[in-house]
Amino acid sequence: MEQGYSRLLKKKQKKAIQLSKQIAFVQYIIATVISLSILLCLVWLGWQYEGTRVTVAKSSGHQVITSQQPVAGSSYLQAFPMVDGVAGASATLKGALPACRIVINLPSRTLDFYNENQLVKTYPVAIGKPATPTPIGSFTIRYKEINPWWYPPRSKKVVPSGPDNPLGYRWMEFAPLYGIHGTNEPWAIGGWVSNGCVRMAEPDVEELFEAVPKGTGVYIQYDLVRIEKNPMGEVSIGIYPDIYGLKRQPVTVLEIEHKLLEAGMPNFVDASILQGIIVQRKGQQNPLFQVHNFKVNGVLLPDPIIASQGQNFVPIWAVANFFHTDVVWDEQQQLVYSHQQVVPGFVKGQILYVTQQDVQSLFGGMWLWKEIDNCWELSAFAIGKGSSAGQQK
Known part of the structure; x- marks a missing residue:
């Protein structure tokens, strides 16, 4: 009787082993198919990525199709929040x-x-x-x-x-x-x-x-690098002495750029200028650029205008989004296309900028300066040639 139960138990164990092998084989096949599918998708996406030549910004949600490499590791051009006063913390x-x-x-x-x-x-x-x-x-x-x-x-x-x-x-x-x-x-x-x-x-x-x-x-x-923004939007940087000898590594341009990024400020200053400030180490604030508030038809936009080296630079994505229109960015040629017009552009801090004059070429309108609000306002009701205005609602 015990031998009968033993034989029956052995048969059940043998069937269980066979079943587990079959299940493992099926799981292996499924995993292989999924892996191959993912690999093919990645290859296809890579092919599509290489084949794209321009960046198209849709006004609805700033949809972006990037070419070459995404700006600063992202496929979206994002606006950084400005930090009031001292930019000593993120x-x-x-x-x-x-x-x-x-x-x-x-x-x-x-x-x-x-x-x-x-x-x-x-x-x-x-x-x-x-x-x-x-x-x-x-x-x-x-x-x-x-x-x-x-x-x-x-x-x-x-x-x-x-x-x-x-x-x-x-x-x-x-x-x-x-x-x-x-x-x-x-x-x-x-x-x-x-x-x-x-x-x-x-x-x-x-x-x-x-x-x-x-x-x-x-x-x-204890920070040797101090970034300030005064009420008129003037951004300055100071490199200060290591009073207590706590700083083991010297201040670098990369460190300054990182602090500007943390503070929500795109770096509009050449690395050579920043290196000169580091070398001089005068222990005082050095003006870098100026940040102005930006309105279109009375509506305050999230991205400011940056004044640097005698020019005002406007975040063109913000304008395009306001007017519900598209802007094409050719990264290779460093050109911006909109309404059959072409102007130069460049990217700083993940934001695409064009000069204030070139905004008028793309969208028309008139610029107004309001000193008390530190604000530039664009009054534009005709978008390009033969187009009607769009207004934020």
């Missing part, structure tokens, strides 16, 4: 920070005050000397005091509030024994002279004291 990081904050950059000896994520003001400061450096990291305003008394370290001496007090008349503590405060030596502002605290000119610290509540975030960073 847009993603900016969104993660509190709306009201203080950002101190030690090499440039600057304090930036933000409210509602907008740069309110930049103040010059003095920081800790190399022997007693200002700490780097994230802190909060823990304590605020008017007319503080000074208790010198390793001394029983106490200095009450007054003209002899090196703390000035305001104290904002962000860590034990460290604070942002005034000074009775205003000539020291801009240097590295303190025991680690951050000194401000007395009018500046009193102004900031009233503006920041207890609990405000204080972010102290």
Whole structure:
């Protein structure tokens, strides 16, 4: 009886093994077919890719058929969000920070005050000397005091509030024994002279004291490259000394370009100019280009106009999208085609630009400058020759 069960069990095991082999074979065939199909699709796509000669931008969704290689590794020309004020952090990081904050950059000896994520003001400061450096990291305003008394370290001496007090008349503590405060030596502002605290000119610290509540975030960073954009859109860059000897590698052009990209700013400056700024390392801001707001028929467009080397450069994709029309970009010839007109173009930061004058050749209209808004506006109601206007709705 046991032998009968044993033979029956062996037969069942044998059938199960055969069935598993058949299933594995079928799975192998299916996997092979899928792999070959994917490979053929890739070959076909590669053939199509090589055969394309121009880039066609559709106004609906900026559909793009790219030729040669996609711009900056993408088949879509994307607009970067502009970061207000100091471009020391990416847009993603900016969104993660509190709306009201203080950002101190030690090499440039600057304090930036933000409210509602907008740069309110930049103040010059003095920081800790190399022997007693200002700490780097994230802190909060823990304590605020008017007319503080000074208790010198390793001394029983106490200095009450007054003209002899090196703390000035305001104290904002962000860590034990460290604070942002005034000074009775205003000539020291801009240097590295303190025991680690951050000194401000007395009018500046009193102004900031009233503006920041207890609990405000204080972010102290160490960045030799500082990018700024003032209210009129002027973008500048400064290369500052390595005060504490923390930078192991020298500043490079690639690093500057990366910081501009993080800040949402296309680089309109030649590498040789950036290299010259690095070599000079004057410790001051150097103007690069200017960013202007851009409107068409009263509608603010997401991509700004860039002023550089005496020319205004317009993001042509944004104009084409507004008027629901197509623009053809010939990457090999560096030419833009629209409405039977041809103008030169070039790509910066994944955005296609043409000059302000050439926009009129493609779309007609008239340019208006509004200085109070730092804005160029295109009033255009006739698109090309014999075409009617389209307006954003």
